[in-house]
Amino acid sequence: MTRYDLALIGFGGVNRALAQLIVERGDELATELGFALRVVAISDLRAGSLVRGDGIDLAPLLAAKPGEPGFAGLPGGSADPRTEQVISGVPCDIVAEATFTNPADGEPALSHVRWALEAGKHVCTTNKGPVALHGRALRRLAAEHGVGFECEGSVLSGTPVLRTARRLLAGLRISGVEGIMNGTSNYILGRLEDGVDFPEAVKEAQALGYAEADPTADVEGFDVQLKVVILANEVLGAGLRRDDVSVRGIARLTPADMRDAAARGLRWKLVGSAALREDGTVDARVAPVALPVEHPLACVSGPANAVSFHTDLLGAVTVSGPGAGRVETAYALLSDIIAIHQRQAVPARAVLEESLHG
Known part of the structure; x- marks a missing residue:
C-alpha cells in the first residue's frame, strides 16, 4: 500500500487535529482511501522541532497541551523550530502548512510553501496569505517541480468550494x-x-x-x-x-x-x-x-x-x-492529500491501461 510521510509545519489546532485524525482513523482511512499516512517531522514556533524518520509517536504529543512540553527532551527533538531544515532537508512526501495568516506579505508561510515546492515536495496549506498574494506563482513553481499545491482550506475551512468549482462544476x-x-x-x-x-x-x-x-x-x-x-x-x-x-x-x-x-x-x-x-x-x-x-x-x-x-x-x-473549526480545517488538509494521491495515481492508471490495450 502507498504511504505518504508528512511534515507538519505548525502544531496548533489544525495540524494537531490532523494528527488526531491519523491516530484515531488511520487504519480505517488507509482501507478506504488506499494509502497510509505517517508523520515524520513537526516544526512549531513554541514547541520546537521533532524529526523521526521511522515515524513520530503522536499519541503522547496529543495528550499534552499545545506547546507543552516542548520537543527538546524527546528523541529527535529540538527547542529550535528549524523550519527551513525540516521542510527542505527531512525526507518526506507532503508538507502540511498550517501556520498563522499574514495578510501583508504572506510570510513566513510563503517561504514555507516555496521551500517545500523547490525541494520537490507536495504542499497542502490552510493559509490564506500565500494563496491570495502569490497563488499563481506558487502553482507555476509546483508545476516546474512536478508536485501538487493544494489549498482547499484557505476559503471555507473544510467545506469544499474550490474543489466543487473545479470538479463538480x-x-x-x-x-x-x-x-x-x-x-x-x-x-x-x-x-x-x-x-x-x-x-x-x-x-x-x-x-x-x-x-x-x-x-x-x-x-x-x-x-x-x-x-x-x-x-x-x-x-x-x-x-x-x-x-x-x-x-x-x-x-x-x-x-x-x-x-x-x-x-x-x-x-x-x-x-x-x-x-x-x-x-x-x-x-x-x-x-x-x-x-x-x-x-x-x-x-x-x-x-x-x-x-x-x-x-x-x-x-x-x-x-x-x-467556515472555521480546527477539525473541519484539518479535514480540508486531508481532502488535499486525497487530491494529491488521486493525481499521483492517474499516470499509473494510464500506464496500466496502455499496457492492457497496447
Whole structure:
C-alpha cells in the first residue's frame, strides 16, 4: 500500500487535529482511501522541532497541551523550530502548512510553501496569505517541480468550494461567485437582528471563540477580502491582488438597520463577491448587502458560511457548511492529500491501461 510521510509545519489546532485524525482513523482511512499516512517531522514556533524518520509517536504529543512540553527532551527533538531544515532537508512526501495568516506579505508561510515546492515536495496549506498574494506563482513553481499545491482550506475551512468549482462544476461557465465567508461577522449580524448592540455582539462572539481578541479582520471585512481574491483567481481565472478588492465592513450597522431591513423583506449580510464583466475584467468587493429573504445566502445564519457560483446552465449553485473549526480545517488538509494521491495515481492508471490495450 502507498504511504505518504508528512511534515507538519505548525502544531496548533489544525495540524494537531490532523494528527488526531491519523491516530484515531488511520487504519480505517488507509482501507478506504488506499494509502497510509505517517508523520515524520513537526516544526512549531513554541514547541520546537521533532524529526523521526521511522515515524513520530503522536499519541503522547496529543495528550499534552499545545506547546507543552516542548520537543527538546524527546528523541529527535529540538527547542529550535528549524523550519527551513525540516521542510527542505527531512525526507518526506507532503508538507502540511498550517501556520498563522499574514495578510501583508504572506510570510513566513510563503517561504514555507516555496521551500517545500523547490525541494520537490507536495504542499497542502490552510493559509490564506500565500494563496491570495502569490497563488499563481506558487502553482507555476509546483508545476516546474512536478508536485501538487493544494489549498482547499484557505476559503471555507473544510467545506469544499474550490474543489466543487473545479470538479463538480466542470463544463459549466462560471461568471461569478458570491458568499458569506466569515462566520464571526455573520454571527454578529444575527445578534444585531435580535436587538443586541454591536459592541455587545462582538463580546459575545469573542466569548464563544468565534472572534479574536482583535476582531478587526472579521468585522471590517479583511478576512473575506483575501478569500475573494482566492476565489476570483482560482475559479474565474483572474489575476487580482488584495488592493483590487474594495472592502467595507459591518461596524456601522445597528439593530435599527436590521429592523428596517426585516420590514422590507431583507436581511443584512456581509457578502464577498467577484463577477466577470463583459470586457473580461473582474468586479470584486466585500460589503454589507441587504439581501431578499429568498436569496440563497439570506438564510445562512450563525457562524455558518456559504458560497454561490453563478453558472450558465444551472443558474446559482450554492455550497454551505462550516467556515472555521480546527477539525473541519484539518479535514480540508486531508481532502488535499486525497487530491494529491488521486493525481499521483492517474499516470499509473494510464500506464496500466496502455499496457492492457497496447
